[in-house]
Amino acid sequence: MSQTRAVLLVAIGTAVAAAFLLFANGGSLWLRIVFGIPLALFLPGHALMLFVDPEGRLGGPEWFTLSVSSSIAVTTLLGMALASTPMGLTANAAVVALTLVTLLALFAAGTRTATLSFGRLMPIRRNSIQRATFGALALAACTLLVLLLTIPGAVTSSTTGQVVVLWGLRNESGTAVRIGANNVSAEPRSYRLTITQGGRLISEQDLELPRGTSHVFEVEKSATWTDSAPVVADLADVGGTVPTRSVSVWMTQ
Amino acid sequence: MSHEIDRHGDMRGDLRAEADAGIRWVSEALRWTHVMVPVLLATLGVVCIGYADALALHGTPASAPLWWVGVLLIFVPALTTLLFVTISRSEAVVVLLVTGLALYAVKLLYAPGRLWGFDELLHFRTVDNLIAAGHLFSYNALLPVSPYYPGMETVTAVIVRLTGLSIVQSGLVLIGVARLLTVIALFLLLERIATPSKLAAPATLLYMTSPAFLYFDSMFSYESLAIALALACLFALRTAQLEEGRRRDRLNAVGALLLLAVVVTHHVTSFILVATLVAWTVVDLAHGRLRRKKARECGRLDARARKRRVYLGDLPGSGWVPVLGVVAVLVWLTNVAEITVAYLWPQLMSGFIEVARIISFEGTGRQLFQSTAGHTAPPAERIVGIGSVLIILALIPFGIRYLWERRHTSVLSRFLAVAALVYPASLALRFTKSGWDIGSRATAFIYVPLAFTVAAGIESLISRDVKYVRLRVLTVVLALSLVFAGGIIAGTSPITRQPAPYDPGVAEVPYDTESLAAAGWTANTLGPGNRFAGDSAGGTLIGSIGRQQLVTSDATVSVSTLFLSPGFNTPEQTIVRNGRIAYVLVDRRIAGSEPLKGFIYERWERQAWDYGSTVSSETVNKFDVLRDASKVYDSGNIQIFGLQRLVP
Numbered sequence: 001m002s003q004t005r006a007v008l009l010v011a012i013g014t015a016v017a018a019a020f021l022l023f024a025n026g027g028s029l030w031l032r033i034v035f036g037i038p039l040a041l042f043l044p045g046h047a048l049m050l051f052v053d054p055e056g057r058l059g060g061p062e063w064f065t066l067s068v069s070s071s072i073a074v075t076t077l078l079g080m081a082l083a084s085t086p087m088g089l090t091a092n093a094a095v096v097a098l099t100l101v102t103l104l105a106l107f108a109a110g111t112r113t114a115t116l117s118f119g120r121l122m123p124i125r126r127n128s129i130q131r132a133t134f135g136a137l138a139l140a141a142c143t144l145l146v147l148l149l150t151i152p153g154a155v156t157s158s159t160t161g162q163v164v165v166l167w168g169l170r171n172e173s174g175t176a177v178r179i180g181a182n183n184v185s186a187e188p189r190s191y192r193l194t195i196t197q198g199g200r201l202i203s204e205q206d207l208e209l210p211r212g213t214s215h216v217f218e219v220e221k222s223a224t225w226t227d228s229a230p231v232v233a234d235l236a237d238v239g240g241t242v243p244t245r246s247v248s249v250w251m252t253q
Numbered sequence: 254m255s256h257e258i259d260r261h262g263d264m265r266g267d268l269r270a271e272a273d274a275g276i277r278w279v280s281e282a283l284r285w286t287h288v289m290v291p292v293l294l295a296t297l298g299v300v301c302i303g304y305a306d307a308l309a310l311h312g313t314p315a316s317a318p319l320w321w322v323g324v325l326l327i328f329v330p331a332l333t334t335l336l337f338v339t340i341s342r343s344e345a346v347v348v349l350l351v352t353g354l355a356l357y358a359v360k361l362l363y364a365p366g367r368l369w370g371f372d373e374l375l376h377f378r379t380v381d382n383l384i385a386a387g388h389l390f391s392y393n394a395l396l397p398v399s400p401y402y403p404g405m406e407t408v409t410a411v412i413v414r415l416t417g418l419s420i421v422q423s424g425l426v427l428i429g430v431a432r433l434l435t436v437i438a439l440f441l442l443l444e445r446i447a448t449p450s451k452l453a454a455p456a457t458l459l460y461m462t463s464p465a466f467l468y469f470d471s472m473f474s475y476e477s478l479a480i481a482l483a484l485a486c487l488f489a490l491r492t493a494q495l496e497e498g499r500r501r502d503r504l505n506a507v508g509a510l511l512l513l514a515v516v517v518t519h520h521v522t523s524f525i526l527v528a529t530l531v532a533w534t535v536v537d538l539a540h541g542r543l544r545r546k547k548a549r550e551c552g553r554l555d556a557r558a559r560k561r562r563v564y565l566g567d568l569p570g571s572g573w574v575p576v577l578g579v580v581a582v583l584v585w586l587t588n589v590a591e592i593t594v595a596y597l598w599p600q601l602m603s604g605f606i607e608v609a610r611i612i613s614f615e616g617t618g619r620q621l622f623q624s625t626a627g628h629t630a631p632p633a634e635r636i637v638g639i640g641s642v643l644i645i646l647a648l649i650p651f652g653i654r655y656l657w658e659r660r661h662t663s664v665l666s667r668f669l670a671v672a673a674l675v676y677p678a679s680l681a682l683r684f685t686k687s688g689w690d691i692g693s694r695a696t697a698f699i700y701v702p703l704a705f706t707v708a709a710g711i712e713s714l715i716s717r718d719v720k721y722v723r724l725r726v727l728t729v730v731l732a733l734s735l736v737f738a739g740g741i742i743a744g745t746s747p748i749t750r751q752p753a754p755y756d757p758g759v760a761e762v763p764y765d766t767e768s769l770a771a772a773g774w775t776a777n778t779l780g781p782g783n784r785f786a787g788d789s790a791g792g793t794l795i796g797s798i799g800r801q802q803l804v805t806s807d808a809t810v811s812v813s814t815l816f817l818s819p820g821f822n823t824p825e826q827t828i829v830r831n832g833r834i835a836y837v838l839v840d841r842r843i844a845g846s847e848p849l850k851g852f853i854y855e856r857w858e859r860q861a862w863d864y865g866s867t868v869s870s871e872t873v874n875k876f877d878v879l880r881d882a883s884k885v886y887d888s889g890n891i892q893i894f895g896l897q898r899l900v901p
Contacts, residue, residue: 242889
């Protein structure tokens with residue numbers, strides 16, 4: 001691949017990635033990963049390497065190492081520069097800055113001795129089919145490995161026990177209390193939530209709490225409430241295996 | 254690899270000789286048959302470890318042997334392939350990358366998708382602050398120096414912003430990339446130093462036997478990224494030294510860019526990188542002068558010999574990159590990260606003072622293979638640990654001799670051989686309580702010259718013409734496997750090497766679902782920035798992922814007393830008032846848990862209150878019976894109490 005073609009290809013890749021990240025607000029996570037990670041960790045350094053080694057004398061491992069490491073260095077220094085501005089480190093600012101730096105390096109690479117027929121996107125000399133196959137497989141394996149292992153519980157799970165949460169918080173003015181029940185990781189069960197204040201029953205209700213769900217109730221303070229006792233909430237498992245959760249919230253401080 | 258160097262009869266001629274002597278790879282071809290065995294066995298090893306970790310979570314005793322089988326399946330086939338199979342350069346690269354990634358997978362499998370290292374949570378908070386504020390240097394009470402070295406956090410924040418991945422996922426991807434970089438940059442650097450250059454492959458594999466490699470340098474921590482960038486920087490500068498003209502200038506510029514990134518990423522790595530560059534420059538200058546002197550003594554006073562001199566451009570980074578490094582480190586240290594000296598100095602000094610006291614028979618030092626709570630490693634692990642150190646110490650002299658006497662050995666090879674002698678000196682730190690931490694963390698740097706020298710030692714032994722080839726292969730593989738296992742034993746504790754059901758007396762940080770749910774609740778429902786007190790592990794989680802302000806002991810506040818005293822009276826009320834503690838986190842699993850890591854709340858807690866072997870259930874649950882405390886959160890094991898009413 002000629003230097004010009006390599007420069008054009010990287011420029012197009014950078015422009016497409018930048019356009020997607022800038023204009024496809026809330027696009028698919030997978031597409032954002034596909035475009036975002038190369039823009040942060042590969043393309044700026046790769047453009048720089050097209051400028052540094054236009055003859056392509058360095059081998060594939062050397063190009064990979066210097067492309068990725070200098071991309072990280074560029075992203076670090078650019079990110080810090082952006083974070084030092086009043087605008088701060090925003091997504092759009094990062095995309096624009098990384099794209100500009102990449103295009104600048106490509107411009108510098110493109111204007112250098114365009115008559116030399118040398119550069120390449122990834123140096124492929126001999127056994128090109130083998131290398132391409134290996135590269136694709138390795139990339140796929142790495143992506144699969146990293147993504148699988150970064151998804152919680154994908155391979156092994158650190159979950160211990162049945163986690164059911166009951167919480168209660170008074171509002172700032174002390175006129176109401178919020179009671180919440182979350183089933184984080186327990187089997188779906190029926191629960192009975194009882195709320196009392198000063199020994200008086202305020203509310204009693206049955207809850208179905210499938211795994212990963214939560215219920216929040218807001219209870220307004222009434223004139224019958226006494227300041228000498230907290231609001232007490234109990235969450236009892238109707239099936240009987242999860243111990244009762246209990247919170248007590250003082251309305252006065 | 255190609256090197257285009259003109260012969261000028263000066264140091265460039267030496268560089269050319271180094272480059273020529275280094276080209277020893279059989280070919281560049283990649284043959285699947287040569288890499289299939291180590292790759293498939295490494296994959297099997299990762300599967301074994303995943304299975305062993307799953308068993309360990311259920312307390313199955315067989316999980317530990319299976320785990321060891323897994324790590325040896327990753328290491329031994331790679332070692333055998335690199336040492337005893339005639340492979341091409343591409344094949345060596347593939348084997349090294351697969352081994353490096355497989356060992357990173359061991360860290361990921363410990364708690365998939367979660368941060369489980371103490372340091373990881375400290376850096377999580379810095380990234381979280383950076384993303385929330387959009388600006389640098391937000392205060393991090395958990396690790397105040399971290400915001401002043403925001404390199405890794407900035408890249409993570411950019412990935413989070415660009416991709417929408419979580420901080421944890423972005424961090425794990427970044428450190429995975431850093432792991433790849435570490436392996437390949439070290440290989441390429443050593444390849445340009447070693448003669449024969451194929452020595453770089455076993456040397457890089459031996460670097461993976463460092464105690465820090467398996468877990469510590471896989472953590473989401475600034476050192477993990479900084480080491481990768483530092484090695485890439487040294488590789489760029491060494492490549493530049495072997496080039497000339499404008500190519501050299503451009504590669505030096507890349508090296509300088511990487512150097513600046515290291516300076517803003519990690520303090521110790523930047524100091525060591527700059528010191529290495531300065532030492533490399535001095536060695537090159539001294540080597541040039543020595544050669545001129547020898548030429549004069551031999552009477553070779555011809556014009557070429559007289560002109561044999563060291564040009565500035567031939568020095569590492571053409572002389573200007575090391576100067577830039579010194580200036581950058583000093584400017585950053587004095588204008589931005591002044592806090593670094595106060596952070597590092599006490600740790601360094603206490604380690605060295607302790608060594609001095611041991612040497613002068615005034616102190617007893619630390620018992621090897623024993624935790625601060627007195628938990629001792631099994632005898633087999635102690636034997637392997639000591640054996641691995643003895644093997645390394647035995648191989649160093651062979652390596653030094655090989656590197657010193659070999660023709661066309663580069664001056665850098667000899668420099669690394671001498672630097673390997675730092676390893677025996679660093680072992681002294683392991684006998685001290687405070688120096689243990691420094692010694693363990695320093696291995697990431699010490700093992701670069703050490704691995705190179707030990708690989709040279711191995712090469713000198715196996716290249717000899719001996720009769721019993723199979724016995725020789727077996728001996729070398731066994732010895733180096735022992736070195737690898739010894740590195741793991743030195744870097745990990747048998748009680749935390751594999752995941753286990755959470756125990757606050759053992760784990761440095763909780764990574765179980767219940768603890769994470771509590772941290773998530775404080776961040777999302779309670780709101781960030783409340784002043785919290787808690788045990789060491791749970792408090793760190795609440796202070797990082799929970800985004801709360803963790804209160805630690807100072808002159809007027811003793812968090813240990815607050816939790817460990819049996820009641821809640823005037824002294825405890827004073828602690829809450831002085832510390833402006835709004836909430837306390839109580840982990841009921843503390844009751845009955847033996848503090849095998851040495852403490853539950855703080856390292857000096859027994860000076861505040863000696864609670865015997867475990868904290869009693871009554872003490873742990875004392876907030877539950879306080880009438881005026883609001884219990885605002887209850888998940889069974891974890892409870893959070895609001896203390897606003899107790900201390901008006």
